[in-house]
Amino acid sequence: MVAEQVKRVLEELAAGNPLGEKVTLVAAIKTQPAEAINAAIDAGITDVGDNHVQEFRANEGLLHPVKRHFIGHLQTNKVKYLVGKISLYHSMDRMDLAAELSKRSLRANVVSDVLVQVNIGCEESKGGFDYAEAFSAYRTIREMPALRVQGFMAMLPISKDEGYLASLVREMRVLFDRAKAEDENVEYLSMGMSGDYKLCIANGSNMIRLGTTLFGARNYVK
Numbered sequence: 425m426v427a428e429q430v431k432r433v434l435e436e437l438a439a440g441n442p443l444g445e446k447v448t449l450v451a452a453i454k455t456q457p458a459e460a461i462n463a464a465i466d467a468g469i470t471d472v473g474d475n476h477v478q479e480f481r482a483n484e485g486l487l488h489p490v491k492r493h494f495i496g497h498l499q500t501n502k503v504k505y506l507v508g509k510i511s512l513y514h515s516m517d518r519m520d521l522a523a524e525l526s527k528r529s530l531r532a533n534v535v536s537d538v539l540v541q542v543n544i545g546c547e548e549s550k551g552g553f554d555y556a557e558a559f560s561a562y563r564t565i566r567e568m569p570a571l572r573v574q575g576f577m578a579m580l581p582i583s584k585d586e587g588y589l590a591s592l593v594r595e596m597r598v599l600f601d602r603a604k605a606e607d608e609n610v611e612y613l614s615m616g617m618s619g620d621y622k623l624c625i626a627n628g629s630n631m632i633r634l635g636t637t638l639f640g641a642r643n644y645v646k
């Protein structure tokens with residue numbers, strides 16, 4: 425049951441990460457019906473993340489009060505549907521997207537909070553800045569009007585080598601700490617999904633995005 429899983433995970437996260445930071449749980453709600461999402465919210469979920477603009481819009485007005493995050497790949501021409509409605513965009517994975525969000529946010533007179541996405545596993549299939557260029561990308565995006573960079577997001581590659589995966593999280597933590605040292609807005613390292621969240625928290629993540637663990641396996645055929 426969704427409620428039991430939410431409570432179990434929240435209890436598990438209550439200890440924080442080894443650095444003494446609170447770990448924020450974002451429920452990844454793609455393909456979930458509004459009833460399941462509301463059951464999760466009623467059980468203690470405060471933040472939910474969407475992957476698709478269409479689903480985000482379909483759920484508008486249906487969900488109990490909750491912070492909305494955008495965690496998926498975002499097409500530049502769809503930014504206009506989200507501006508002013510998202511508490512944190514996790515997927516600033518290219519400059520033209522950040523520029524569009526900056527322009528639209530300025531025009532709407534809002535400040536948008538964002539994370540810079542890093543392709544930490546150097547995977548063809550994933551978006552994000554290369555690790556080597558991520559810090560300068562962060563600095564460039566930080567200067568864009570009406571954007572506030574709050575940290576970084578990354579997805580780990582599929583691998584059975586836990587030592588390798590842990591080293592990637594620690595590399596991300598180095599990047600995060602470097603930005604945090606010069607910028608008080610930097611607060612979140614968003615790393616960790618159902619298969620790897622424990623490893624991510626153990627190595628310095630402070631925000632995780634869980635779908636399957638909370639809701640069970642996704643049903644894409646509807």
Ligand SMILES: *Cc1c(COP(=O)(O)O)cnc(C)c1O
Pocket residue numbers: 452454475495496616617618619633634635636637
């Ligand atoms: C689906 C998704 C998640 C959650 O994945 P699970 O493995 O189901 O926990 C996290 N982050 C992003 C960006 C996702 O698309």
